[in-house]
Amino acid sequence: MIVRAILAVALCASVAAADAPPANLVTGTPKTGTAVDPTFAHLKLDRMRAKFTEQKHIALLAKPLRSAGTIYFDHVQGIARIQTSPKAQQVTVTKTTLKIKSGTRVEEVPLDKSKDLRAFALVFPSLLSGDRAALASSFEIGLYGADTGWWALSFTPKSESLKKLVTSVVVIGQKADPVMLKITEASGDVTETELTEVARDKAVTDADIAQAFR
Amino acid sequence: MRRAASVVVLALTAIVFALALPHLRFTTQITEFLPDTGDRTARLAALLADSELSKVMIVELAGAHPSASARALIADLKTAPDIAMVRSGFTDDDLDAMRKFIDALAPTTFLPESEYTPARMRARLASLRDHLAGPEGVLMRQTAPRDPLGGIWDVLDALRSTRAGGLVDTDGVLTTEDGLHAFVFLETKSSPFDSNAQRAFRGVLDRWREAHPDAVVRTAGAAQYAIASEDQIKGDVNRIGIISTIGILAIFLVLFGSVRMILISFVPMTFGSAMAVLGTQAIFGQIHGITIAFGTSLLGVGLDYVEHYYAHFVLTPEVPAQTTMRHVGPSLALGAVTTIIGFIGLGASGLGGLRQMAVFAVIAIVASMAATYFMVPAWMPARYKPPRTLGLVNRGVLVLLRGLTRHHWGRIARAAIVVITAGSIALAVRNIAFSDNVNMLVDDSGPHVVEDRAVRALLGPDADAFAVVTASSDDALATAIASACGELERARTGQLVGSFVPLASLLPDRATQLRRHDVAVAAAPALREALAAEDFVADQFAPYWSALAAPPKVLTLADLRASPLAPVAGAWFPAPQVALIPLTGIRALAPLQAAVPSATIVIPSQTIVEAFHGVRVRTVVASLLGLVAIFALLFARYRSAKKVMIALAPALLACAATVGALVAMGTGLTILHVMSLLLVVSLGVDFGIFFVDTTDSLEEAARTMVSIFTASITTILSFGLLGLSHSPGLAALGITVTLGVTFSLLACLLLAALAGSKLVGR
Numbered sequence: 017m018i019v020r021a022i023l024a025v026a027l028c029a030s031v032a033a034a035d036a037p038p039a040n041l042v043t044g045t046p047k048t049g050t051a052v053d054p055t056f057a058h059l060k061l062d063r064m065r066a067k068f069t070e071q072k073h074i075a076l077l078a079k080p081l082r083s084a085g086t087i088y089f090d091h092v093q094g095i096a097r098i099q100t101s102p103k104a105q106q107v108t109v110t111k112t113t114l115k116i117k118s119g120t121r122v123e124e125v126p127l128d129k130s131k132d133l134r135a136f137a138l139v140f141p142s143l144l145s146g147d148r149a150a151l152a153s154s155f156e157i158g159l160y161g162a163d164t165g166w167w168a169l170s171f172t173p174k175s176e177s178l179k180k181l182v183t184s185v186v187v188i189g190q191k192a193d194p195v196m197l198k199i200t201e202a203s204g205d206v207t208e209t210e211l212t213e214v215a216r217d218k219a220v221t222d223a224d225i226a227q228a229f230r
Numbered sequence: 231m232r233r234a235a236s237v238v239v240l241a242l243t244a245i246v247f248a249l250a251l252p253h254l255r256f257t258t259q260i261t262e263f264l265p266d267t268g269d270r271t272a273r274l275a276a277l278l279a280d281s282e283l284s285k286v287m288i289v290e291l292a293g294a295h296p297s298a299s300a301r302a303l304i305a306d307l308k309t310a311p312d313i314a315m316v317r318s319g320f321t322d323d324d325l326d327a328m329r330k331f332i333d334a335l336a337p338t339t340f341l342p343e344s345e346y347t348p349a350r351m352r353a354r355l356a357s358l359r360d361h362l363a364g365p366e367g368v369l370m371r372q373t374a375p376r377d378p379l380g381g382i383w384d385v386l387d388a389l390r391s392t393r394a395g396g397l398v399d400t401d402g403v404l405t406t407e408d409g410l411h412a413f414v415f416l417e418t419k420s421s422p423f424d425s426n427a428q429r430a431f432r433g434v435l436d437r438w439r440e441a442h443p444d445a446v447v448r449t450a451g452a453a454q455y456a457i458a459s460e461d462q463i464k465g466d467v468n469r470i471g472i473i474s475t476i477g478i479l480a481i482f483l484v485l486f487g488s489v490r491m492i493l494i495s496f497v498p499m500t501f502g503s504a505m506a507v508l509g510t511q512a513i514f515g516q517i518h519g520i521t522i523a524f525g526t527s528l529l530g531v532g533l534d535y536v537e538h539y540y541a542h543f544v545l546t547p548e549v550p551a552q553t554t555m556r557h558v559g560p561s562l563a564l565g566a567v568t569t570i571i572g573f574i575g576l577g578a579s580g581l582g583g584l585r586q587m588a589v590f591a592v593i594a595i596v597a598s599m600a601a602t603y604f605m606v607p608a609w610m611p612a613r614y615k616p617p618r619t620l621g622l623v624n625r626g627v628l629v630l631l632r633g634l635t636r637h638h639w640g641r642i643a644r645a646a647i648v649v650i651t652a653g654s655i656a657l658a659v660r661n662i663a664f665s666d667n668v669n670m671l672v673d674d675s676g677p678h679v680v681e682d683r684a685v686r687a688l689l690g691p692d693a694d695a696f697a698v699v700t701a702s703s704d705d706a707l708a709t710a711i712a713s714a715c716g717e718l719e720r721a722r723t724g725q726l727v728g729s730f731v732p733l734a735s736l737l738p739d740r741a742t743q744l745r746r747h748d749v750a751v752a753a754a755p756a757l758r759e760a761l762a763a764e765d766f767v768a769d770q771f772a773p774y775w776s777a778l779a780a781p782p783k784v785l786t787l788a789d790l791r792a793s794p795l796a797p798v799a800g801a802w803f804p805a806p807q808v809a810l811i812p813l814t815g816i817r818a819l820a821p822l823q824a825a826v827p828s829a830t831i832v833i834p835s836q837t838i839v840e841a842f843h844g845v846r847v848r849t850v851v852a853s854l855l856g857l858v859a860i861f862a863l864l865f866a867r868y869r870s871a872k873k874v875m876i877a878l879a880p881a882l883l884a885c886a887a888t889v890g891a892l893v894a895m896g897t898g899l900t901i902l903h904v905m906s907l908l909l910v911v912s913l914g915v916d917f918g919i920f921f922v923d924t925t926d927s928l929e930e931a932a933r934t935m936v937s938i939f940t941a942s943i944t945t946i947l948s949f950g951l952l953g954l955s956h957s958p959g960l961a962a963l964g965i966t967v968t969l970g971v972t973f974s975l976l977a978c979l980l981l982a983a984l985a986g987s988k989l990v991g992r
Binding site for chain 1: 362767
């Protein structure tokens with residue numbers, strides 16, 4: 017449960033806006049191992065804030081589901097996704113808990129409920145802190161392009177149980193800025209998220225963080 | 231000739247006992263002391279005591295890494311002998327198996343018919359769309375094609391609502407929210423009341439603990455009560471056995487002055503005990519620890535016959551041993567028969583444990599009486615010089631009797647004594663407070679109890695009560711559960727109960743499942759319209775349409791029991807055709823019971839109390855009937871109401887005085903006190919019979935009083951020590967019988983005083 021929340025909330029946080037990537041970016045054989053370290057180094061953040069727009073292409077639905085809002089990252093508190101449309105919803109992810117506030121309804125789910133959820137919980141703090149080793153325990157990591165220009169990090173689940181939920185997660189960026197993420201679920205559904213108006217580290221105030229995580 | 235016969239009998243008994251010894255089975259199972267009279271309350275009490283709720287042991291792990299310790303313990307115990315089940319929370323594999331099981335059922339299984347209206351279907355589909363967009367969308371996405379209306383989530387929510395609050399399932403390990411305590415649940419193949427098996431398992435656990443010094447391990451469950459109970463009983467038996475043996479030896483040595491007679495005196499009770507053990511094992515297949523403890527104390531009673539005989543033999547050494555036995559034998563036999571009648575009453579109490587004790591006692595008494603009559607005289611010394619001590623005691627008693635009988639009590643004085651006695655009895659009876667809240671085998675201050683409570687407290691509050699639903703078949707049970715849950719829901723709305731486990735949501739009855747399927751088939755066109763209206767693509771739900779086209783697979787109780795949900799559902803279905811619906815927050819029992827006629831509302835502690843109330847009443851009735859039988863027996867023997875009353879007087883007076891003393895001590899009388907009073911009556915009647923039968927002269931009356939005195943001392947030595955037991959049951963037995971025997975002795979003296987010069991030659 018909650019996989020999409022973690023992916024949508026946390027991966028969004030690692031992406032920053034930029035121009036469109038080349039169409040053939042994610043092709044060929046990716047680089048692996050220590051070759052991806054320089055890219056990870058660019059993703060290391062203390063805080064971040066960005067606007068997001070998201071489209072979910074779900075085969076069950078005739079039209080894609082669209083949403084938008086603001087996402088916050090704090091290396092101590094975790095990630096908060098404040099959705100403003102089509103309806104208000106606040107999702108916060110800490111190291112231990114996922115909390116969803118929708119209207120008056122509040123749902124809390126412990127993230128350590130299963131090893132798959134824990135793997136996801138570790139992905140995004142690890143990604144944003146540049147910790148490749150932690151991610152490598154649950155995902156095959158591949159790098160397309162180079163950190164000097166456009167790049168794409170692909171995460172492919174290693175465990176069968178994770179594979180039943182998610183086929184791949186791809187984070188696309190340019191130099192130091194992640195700009196887009198794409199989640200492909202085992203069902204074939206795809207979620208694409210773009211980030212704009214990115215503010216990093218000291219540009220994000222204590223008040224912003226306090227408001228986002230309240 | 232008799233010597234040779236007795237040697238043969240004793241040798242044969244010893245051989246049989248030695249052969250049987252490896253096959254003797256001992257138990258401390260508490261259910262033996264639960265009523266088994268077959269009435270509904272008794273059955274419910276037994277059901278609760280023997281349900282999974284009592285079979286599962288809880289192991290709490292704290293220390294440096296509780297979750298890791300729990301995983302290590304589970305891994306190690308899975309290969310340990312005698313382990314039937316060991317788990318903590320639910321692993322991903324468990325959850326996957328549960329999901330697959332539920333997925334294989336008809337998608338209409340759990341969704342109420344009322345949800346198939348156009349408005350409700352659209353509301354559910356709108357909710358599905360929201361969820362697909364939200365964090366839980368990935369999981370919803372997996373189930374939605376086969377279950378667009380989300381019936382499966384309703385049942386999973388119902389299951390989740392049953393889990394104890396404040397606990398977290400961390401990747402298959404259940405912990406407290408702070409993660410400082412992890413829990414492992416296990417069940418052994420052996421009964422939790424099989425103390426030998428549980429002791430062996432404790433050894434496994436102790437070795438694991440030694441190998442994992444970082445882990446702090448505590449446990450809760452019936453097994454530790456069984457072990458502690460056995461340890462306690464063994465300790466009591468050893469202490470009572472050793473001290474009472476030493477005490478009895480000392481008394482015999484002082485009074486009878488013959489090692490040979492001491493050795494002979496032990497023959498009847500050893501023989502009686504051996505026969506009782508063999509007989510009990512043969513009849514019941516096992517012997518309860520309490521029976522053994524009780525039997526140890528019975529040694530003192532078995533000695534009474536020998537003592538009475540010795541007193542007369544020793545104080546008239548010129549009379550041949552066989553002649554003395556022929557003289558006192560009828561009194562001994564009568565005493566034994568009246569005691570047996572008393573124990574038959576005990577057997578009618580309705581408790582398996584007490585029935586076993588009664589059988590044990592009857593066999594022990596018959597055997598020891600037979601040994602006393604047939605074996606003892608043959609081995610008595612031909613030339614015997616009584617010690618001065620017995621002569622001194624005898625003379626002292628003679629002087630006492632002379633003093634007591636010198637005074638002639640007038641009619642008025644005697645009437646006054648009778649009135650005072652009757653008034654005292656009435657006062658005592660009026661102030662009797664009965665308690666059926668017995669805690670017979672448990673010393674509730676013991677460390678095993680403290681640890682049990684501490685571990686359970688960490689797991690959160692238990693259910694206050696249960697709605698017990700029964701039926702004649704699994705299908706009928708599911709129907710009855712549906713009725714009961716409907717009534718409970720109305721009771722919850724009426725605030726008669728805080729919450730209950732919605733078993734009907736988890737196991738709808740067959741007719742309901744079929745009806746739901748039919749309603750879903752009929753609603754299919756409307757569902758297609760609703761799907762389109764909510765922007766869904768109806769053809770993407772092919773698995774659902776296929777399921778509607780196929781005959782529905784009905785979920786049965788048998789399916790549930792064999793499913794991955796069994797670890798969750800097992801506790802709710804403890805026996806065939808029985809369901810327990812846990813309840814919390816009961817405001818008042820009577821209105822709730824009235825509101826839920828389809829089930830019996832049971833508060834476990836109250837049910838046990840009610841069951842024991844019934845047992846106590848039956849025991850009192852059986853005791854009164856026993857008393858009538860004893861009266862009839864004595865009347866047949868004496869043909870004199872006056873003699874019968876004299877024979878019964880010590881018992882009745884002692885019984886009344888004992889009750890008075892217990893009331894004065896503020897003790898609530900339990901079933902064990904009632905049972906002990908039965909023993910007091912039996913012993914007191916023995917004294918009364920000796921008193922009536924062997925008082926032809928003042929000298930003989932003195933000898934009889936000496937025998938009663940020594941019998942009282944030896945009995946008190948046994949039962950008095952039982953009174954020091956930490957087991958509330960044994961302590962109640964000991965204190966009551968000690969008081970009763972003491973009062974019986976005093977009553978004999980009072981009778982002697984009242985009889986005056988008429989004491990002898992009646």
